[in-house]
Amino acid sequence: MANLQSTESAYINWLRRRIPAHPRVLIGPGDDTAAVIVDGTRPLLITTDMLMEGSCFLLKEAGPRAVGRKALAVNLSDIAAMAGTPTAAVVSLGLPRTGGRELAEQLFEGIHELADEFRVPIVGGDTNTWSGQLVISITVIGESIGHRPVPRSGARAGDWIFVTGHLGGSILGKHLSFTPRLREATALHQQVTLRAMIDISDGLAKELHHLGQESGCGARLRSAAIPIADAARQLALTSGKPPLRHALGDGEDFELLFCVSPEDGERLLQNPVVPVFHIGEMTDAGFEIEIDGNHEPLEAWGYEHAMSE
């Protein structure tokens, strides 16, 4: 490790430079979900997530059913973030040599629980056994509801910022049991123009930075408007950090963070079809949060995979 530690973001930036533009690719690497033109009228969505024992979950603590369910749920959340609907999934497993068959069946029961709820057929996969720990990789394809999926990059200064639920402290349980916001995304898409959207997998502050950077904007949050989860307050009792800090920085709530015009924002507040919380506005530049009348810088708190050179 001669060099400083690098990050997944730097790698993704390298990938983006390395990959040439392609006429059929509407949205490529770096977003939650890719969008590709196939032969239908609506773009096809593709997203994939790999969960690894010891790094993304503790198998003994969570149990295989919850791990299987989560492995599909994180993918469905990515489809929701584009306001898409899931079409099918494939599941690849790297199983430990001992107990692999029983483990595979339990994982699959968890996957199936959520797949049934959202009517997503599991159409294939690849099952391997090896000397390492459990790895589960799921890819979901889906379809855009409209003619174009909702990107991260469409926000403009002045847009209102919303989230779909309470945030923080997901480690106390929600990270294993959350419901991907597919129904909410569809309902919102039908009511307003979603200019930019992202799911909160790595923390509100960090995802807002992503969305702002991709849109060429800044953002200002109002701390009093941020819906803080009970779990964030509970965690704050032992963590030494305030509940707000958990709501801003904790990952894996998998709520949606989205931007709409002020007119659409008014419409959502007057006639809410799903729970929404108006937490701030997009700005020309810079990220800040208003706390008790003071404007403080908003850092990109949140989870980032370390990657060494």
Place this chain on the structure above:
Amino acid sequence: MANLQSTESAYINWLRRRIPAHPRVLIGPGDDTAAVIVDGTRPLLITTDMLMEGSCFLLKEAGPRAVGRKALAVNLSDIAAMAGTPTAAVVSLGLPRTGGRELAEQLFEGIHELADEFRVPIVGGDTNTWSGQLVISITVIGESIGHRPVPRSGARAGDWIFVTGHLGGSILGKHLSFTPRLREATALHQQVTLRAMIDISDGLAKELHHLGQESGCGARLRSAAIPIADAARQLALTSGKPPLRHALGDGEDFELLFCVSPEDGERLLQNPVVPVFHIGEMTDAGFEIEIDGNHEPLEAWGYEHAMSE
């Protein structure tokens, strides 16, 4: 391990029983590639493969570029087996903590080499770091050339059996450098009706059993007609097994095995658009091979992942 060792096939059979039929799924678990109806006129193909260090490859021996290339190549071979064309790919990595960034870039260079050749854009993925060894999982989506993809299950008794190339001994090098038979599949699909097709990943004998079982047929091979690779003869010098046994049982040649009517078979032999070898015929039941005028049973030699209960 109270029970006997079970196999991936048994697990796939369990999965098939567990997964309900779905009106949009033309081909589901157990085939090389799934086929799903989206909103276009042609079915969408989806295939996925996970390669794991120590089990599927030796990273130090093969080098990361070759591993990356192979991880995409095995998926493209699955698309070829349906007579499809690849549309896009997503790549998930589980990287070791030390040297992950450099490794990821080298893997990607190998992936890109083949992706460029077949014009397959890499549209996304998921990059993780963990305490385990390298895992690489690629999913490729594709499109059927015709109105239906070529399944494993369409062969009939009397059909002629063909392969697209020489077999056996791939461990000496071809398993890392093979070219997926996409161009060959397209050319064959345009010339004749491909009733059933499969790519030879786990060995000719085993894949023929798969194809026969799915089609409700048996098969008879003629040993003298089987194209034996030079690598099989070379390997036989040290393995103690005859070259034919390597051609029948070695995996990872990734040639295509397919069935056509006798009329189409004659057409292929009279006007070959790509190299093809007529190696036998499908029968009503049973698997056998003719060697020097004797009919011997043909076992399902080949690679199978062990999976313990």
